[in-house]
Amino acid sequence: SPFVLRARRSMDKSGMPWHLRYLGQPEIGDKNRHALVRNCVDIATSDNLTDFLVEMGFRMDHEFVAKGHVFRKGIMKIVVYKIFRILMPGNTESIEPLSLSYLVELNVVAPAGQDVVSDDMRNFAEQLKPLVHLEKIDPKRLM
Numbered sequence: 001s002p003f004v005l006r007a008r009r010s011m012d013k014s015g016m017p018w019h020l021r022y023l024g025q026p027e028i029g030d031k032n033r034h035a036l037v038r039n040c041v042d043i044a045t046s047d048n049l050t051d052f053l054v055e056m057g058f059r060m061d062h063e064f065v066a067k068g069h070v071f072r073k074g075i076m077k078i079v080v081y082k083i084f085r086i087l088m089p090g091n092t093e094s095i096e097p098l099s100l101s102y103l104v105e106l107n108v109v110a111p112a113g114q115d116v117v118s119d120d121m122r123n124f125a126e127q128l129k130p131l132v133h134l135e136k137i138d139p140k141r142l143m
Contacts, residue, residue: 004022004023005020005021005022005053005058006020006021006023007019007020007021007049007050007053008021011065011092015047017044017045017046017047018044018045018046018047018049018050019042019043019044019045020042020043020044020045020049021040021041021042021043022039022040022041023038023039023040024038024039024040025038026038035108035117035118035121035122037118040109042109063086063089064083064084064085064086064098065083065084065086065092065095066079066081066082066083066084066103067081067082067084068080068081068082068102068103069081073124074120075108075109075110075117076106076107076108076120076121076124077106077107077108078104078105078106078124079103079104079105079106079107080102080103080104080105081102081103081105082097082098082099082101082102082103083097083098083099083103084096084097084098085097085098104128104132106121106124106125108120108121
């Protein structure tokens with residue numbers, strides 16, 4: 001499987017650091033688990049991250065702009081946003097929405113073996129019904 005890194009930065013404030021995230025492969029585990037579990041490493045970096053990654057041999061697969069809001073509930077992070085397509089590569093001023101819908105993402109960073117966290121996520125997702133249907137996404141289906 002490919003080694004995947006995700007790089008992101010705030011478009012609202014100039015000079016904010018880039019964030020680099022490594023996401024490991026999903027754990028093969030109990031199908032009854034309510035959340036996808038995988039290793040994660042987050043790193044704040046300088047503004048020349050993209051040049052550094054190209055020099056290391058990485059290539060950009062895709063880029064998009066996400067506009068929305070971040071909410072916190074304990075250790076859970078809830079992100080509600082719209083995804084915009086970049087019409088001219090590298091120009092984040094020239095964008096168009098991919099859909100009229102909002103994407104709701106719920107994630108938790110927790111130590112290994114904290115399976116009770118997935119139950120908390122399911123309970124929170126139940127509170128959002130019928131407005132939002134949260135589901136696990138199989139990343140293998142997306143590739």
